[in-house]
Amino acid sequence: MAQLNEIIQWCDQTLKSREFKDYAPNGLQIEGKAEVHKILCAVTASQDAINAAIATGADMLLVHHGYFWKGEAYPITGMRGKRIKSLIQHNISLVGYHLPLDSHPTLGNNAAIADILELKNIEALDPTERNPIGNIGYLAEAISPEAFQVLLSERLGFNAIHLPADKSTIQKVGFCTGGAQDYISKAFEQGCDAYISGEVSERTFYEAKELDVHYYACGHHATERYGVQRLAKAISEQFNIESSYFELNNPI
Template sequence: MAQLKEIIQWCDQTLNTHEFKDYAPNGLQIEGKSEVQKILCAVTASQEAIDAAVAQNADLLLVHHGYFWKGEPYPITGMRGKRIKSLIQHDISLVGYHLPLDSHPSLGNNAAIAECLALENLQALDPSERHPIGNIGFLKQAMSATEFRDYLTARLGFKTIHLPAEKSQIQKVGFCTGAAQDFIGKAAEQGCDAFISGEVSERTYYEAKELGVHYYACGHHATERYGVQRLAKAISEQFNIEYSYFELNNPI
């Protein structure tokens, strides 16, 4: 058993949350029990994830996509109201980490993608960022564009969408999980052969072709499964408490 405040303090310090400007609050979003025996982690704080936390008697739901995003309406009604009511009724804390969990060099989503794809010699996609949100890595051996698409599909468990460019071989790869398709311009500036993210937009087709960078959409959910699991495991080891992961195989 661990104190909720101690867990949040440790996470905030580990992820350097105070050094990020984000689209939602990082850390404790809804306060539940003061003592935590079990954590359930999930990519998104959906109703199904909340129901799973209730069913598993979790004290804390740890997510990458929490609540209170910039631009959202203030009233707690409708779908969001139902979710928050469920958490409060069952005294479950909601804890969310967004950009800090994308960029962390060992626990983060991008670090996990690099490891999964065996990308080497990592560097920042944007060298001006103190805590890079995106990265660049190198394949040990170059692949053709179609070979790389099939490799991504096999390693990430998501039917990858490939928007082609002219280059015949891929070795220098930019990547940023989630909805970072508009970072393809940064990848082009850094001379990348390809860029990986989760989602894709209509405009991305033309940008890939005209910028000369192959684009691979590997799923927003599929590319961001890893950070919450790594963070939950680290919390479990630090505080000697139980954790589990809830997988809702979102096809987007």
Template structure:
């Protein structure tokens, strides 16, 4: 039996609490399609490749972490943006996107799922004073060398991370924030952890790691943010009796 689009959006808004975040894009329903939903396709980014695959799979709804209408982008509907939106409208497919709320959710979020994947026990937030902290701190069951932790990331994420050794110490306590959160390395240092993991890296991150004596790992923006949207898609499928398929559109960044 199909689910109602409005009911799905209301459920997700209640689950992910987008009103709690000052974000760079609108969260929730971005493109409205048909009102009855039978099949969901999820993916990290609402790229043309993901949209084309959703069309091929006859999906009614696409669920992503990176959607449309980012602050600072050209507001005109032309070129690449026009092609993507036209494809959705022509096939009556809805697009739902959650950005920071999906990073932060304590069970379904990108950071929570990454910890689960890597076997890190969460002990708190990267910003302890913030009830909606994006990023976490935690600990490993056993201390690891930089090489061992790098291999753990590579084996779980399917790509070799960039690693910067900030000293000779082993890694027991870790802070992490998925995606483009390399600037949080200074917050991690102030919390006294052994290592920090983000998705992307910047030139100055190297100096922060070396001078502050904290190990750093850039594991990939896409690679670290594949897991929250899968968890949310599975949750929707379970709650509403829908079909759900995650589609991996690989991105080396």
């Protein structure tokens, strides 16, 4: 058992959440029980994830995509109202960390991608950022763009979409999980052979071709499964409480 406020304080300090200008509040979004015995983590605070938290008796739902995003309507009605009502009725806390969980050098989504792909000599994709959101890494050996697509698809469990460039081999790779396709320009500025993110836009096809940077869309959900799991495990070890992961394989 651990105190909710102690967990939030530890997470805020560990992830340096107050140093980020984000699109949604980081940390405690909906307050439930003061004591936490069990955590369920998920990529997104969907109704399925909430139902799983209720079914497993979790006191806290830890997610990467929570609520109260900039530009959202204020009224708590409809789908979002139902979700929030479910959490409040079952006294479950909702805790969300967005950019801080992308950025963290060991617990973050990008750190996990680097480990999974065995990328070395990790650098910032944007050296001007205090807490880099994207990164650069190097494959041990240069491989063909086609072989890299196969590697990504196998390691990340997602049929990676490849937007080709002219370069015949890939070794220097830029990457930023989720919906960061527009960072391909930063990958170009840093001389990357390829750039990985989760989503893809119509414009990305032309950018990859004209910037000569191979682009791989590997799934928003698929690239961001890992941060919440790493953070939940770290919380479990720090406070000696139980945690588990809920997977709802989103094909986007």
